[in-house]
Amino acid sequence: MSIATRPLALTINGQQHGPIEVPVELMMLDYLHEYANLTGTRFGCGQGMCRACTVIVDQDDGSSHEMRTCITGAHYFNGRRIRTVEGHAQRDEDGEVLALAPIQQSFLEHYSFQCSYCAPGFVNAATVLIERLQREPVARDQLEDTISDALNDHICRCTGYVRYLAAVRDTILSTPGLVKEA
Amino acid sequence: MRIAAAMGLVGLAFIPLAGQAADDSVIERGRYLTRAADCYVCHTAEGGAAYAGGRPLKTPFGTIYGTNITPDDETGIGLYSEEDFYRALHAGEARDGHQLYPAMPYTTYRLLTREDTNAIYHYLMSLEPVEHEAPDSELNFPFNQRWGLVFWNLLFLESGSFEPNPERSETWNRGRYLATALGHCGECHTPRGFMGQTQEDKYLGGSNLGRIWPPDITPQALAERGWTPDKLASYLSLGLSRLGAANGEMFPAVIHGTRYLTDADLDALISYLLTGVETPKTPSETIASADPKQAEGDPAPARLTYMNLCSGCHRSNGEGIPHTIVPLTSNSTLRLEDPHNLIAVLLDGIPLQDFPGHARMQAMPGYAQQLDDSQMAELVNYLRTTWGGQPGDVSVDDVAELRRSEARSAE
Known part of the structure; x- marks a missing residue:
């Protein structure tokens, strides 16, 4: 066959x-x-x-x-x-990583994942969210809910999501134009 | 079955308490009947206290809210007597004399015996009173004129009580009582006339209420779609069967209602629903009208869509994943002549649902974004002809209409 x-x-x-x-x-x-x-x-x-x-x-x-x-x-x-x-990362001509994307760096700094199995999905989901906020910024008081809604379906069994939430929030708040001025 | 055994144990436990016994056994019977009558679904708001009301029921005439039926004096039925309660269920009259809207199915509940309404009454009266005022109905004129219901009742509220059919068995008559009086299956599954009345000559013949249409569940229609007594027993007690998982309005009806039926009552209900149907000794689960496998050559566009978006869960052969994804090879919805429900599910998806016994069927994504009307019509026809035994006669317009109606209701 x-x-x-x-x-x-x-x-x-x-x-x-x-x-x-x-x-x-x-x-x-x-x-x-x-x-x-x-x-x-x-x-x-x-x-x-x-x-x-x-x-x-x-x-x-x-x-x-x-x-x-x-x-x-x-x-x-x-x-x-x-x-x-x-x-996501910046690479040189040989494909070696020069710098991680800000969201990747933020996940590392916040110790967002342990075993890393869910991390690729979270990197992509957070990136989609950040790109959406570039087109449609949200008010500051809706930011946590927006992040929760966007990442809610992704399952992590190690860190309890709090560190992912903090890392995504920090990245969004430190990136100009994603949150509407009050 | 375990539920039956548990009910038996509960019954036994109360026997030694003489004096108290009668009341408690009545209350326990009332709890069972309240579940069989599925009161919870309409009288409990999402996330709200049980039976405290507030759930919106959308009707073609406007929105009605389920009322508080806990024994709170001010906002519930705390001041009702047995007689008041009986009148509400039989004549559609509240204690203060105002007419209830027939969304409260008194045209059906009128068939309940006085003994049963009393038991339900005493169970509800045994609950903790919850102070919660259900919102007022939001009906359009002239339907917001409750006095008009006097005339509606003259036309459509029949008198008399449940009369057993002496030519049928006791089991069958019990099943008819469960389906008609308690379970009020006909309130959703019987088509309605222009004044909202059920059309009794088309009893259980399927209606067009809501986004998912309650299908035809007359005996012949059930049998043609492959429903056998064991499949129905599985569906009504677990919400799951090889023919599909409970979905839409039927999901809460199973979760809060039929799953609690004793084995004897379940058998009775099924014997009524399948009246006159000869059950084949080896029921055919598959209505295969086309071979889904195409080993050679480029697949048809619809088969490719199926492979790309459906087969990851429903598998390339349509067999699904046990306890996780329903099989399509024996799916009841694919076998409906009217493609309405199949199109609606493909557009909207199905939420993740927890079933009895720690079973969980995962969410199905809606494909309104991924597939245009033409691709969707091709896929629907592929499913109908491959596993549904139905013709591939669904048009692009059929899909477009359902897409528009969803957009309208979302506004």
Whole structure:
């Protein structure tokens, strides 16, 4: 029996991938791990609950949103642009990390995660939130609720979320233009 | 079953307390009947005290709020006598004489025996009084004129009580009492006329209330969709079965109501719901009308959409994940002739729901953002023809209409 395939082409972290023949039934997470050699996106529950496998999808209108790659087929992303946890830091020409993104740095400074399994999903979710606030700033007194709503679905079993919340809040407050002046 | 055993134990525990015994056993019976009558769902606000009212019920005539039925003198039914309570359930009249709106299903509860309304009354009176004024109804003219209900009642409130059918078994008659008088299934599952009255000639034939339409649950319709006594027993006691998980308004009806039925009552209810249906010895779970597997060649666009957005949870063969994701191969909603509910669920998704026995069905995302009307119609037709045994006759306009109606109700 042969496995049905079809060509897949997409942009990951600004780089063109494919076209390459990929099984019709392949989930995106497996594509990232096995075809693109991007292993930072985590396989957690495998059923769309924990959000460790979340990546960012960039829309043509400049907006971005999260997608879960363990329950979304690779071919859904055909022709789309996505970002994974590997795409946030500044790198030199050889791909070596020069500087982490502010949200990544903030997670480290706040000791937001321990085992790190959920961290890629949190980096992407927080990034989507920050990009949304750049387009639609919120009032200061709604900030905590906004962060909770945006990150609520992501599961962490180590640090109890408080350190993630503090890190995201600090990053937002220290980034100009994300919070509306009273 | 455990529930039955527990009820038995509770009953036994009260026997030695002579004098007190009669009252307590009546109260315990009242608790059971209150659950079987599903009073909780309409009379408890989200996050509010049990039976203290405040839950909004949206009707085509405006919004009505479930009232406080705890024994608080000022805001509840603390001053009601047995007789007052009976009149409210039978004639739709509150203690002070004002007419209740028929959202309170007195047209159905009138079938309750006096013994049962008394037991319910004594259970409610045994609760802690909660002081909580339910909001006033927000009905449009002329429906906000309660005196008009006198005429509505003349037209639609029948007199008489529950009459057992002597040609049927005691079990069947008990089931009919549970379905009609207590469970008031017909209030949602029977279509309504233009004045909001249930159309009794189409009893349980399905209606169009709310976003998820209560489906046709007449015996033949249930059987055609694959419902057997054991599947119905699983669904009504656990909220889960191979034919689907309780969703929409049926979820609280199971969680606060039918799950508490004793084995005997559950059997009775099911024997009534499946009246006249011959149960096949080996029930067919699958109505397979197309082979979902396409080993060779490029899949059809709808199959690719299914693989990309659905198969991660429902699996490529539609079998789902036990205790987590319902199978589609035997799904009752796919087998409905009217695609309304299938489209609505695909657009809106289903929230995460906890079921009895620590079971939990995870949330289903809505795909209103990911799929346009054309892609959605293709997917709906793929599901209907592959596993539903229904024709692929859903149009782009069908999807567009449901998308618009959701946008309207969200405004």
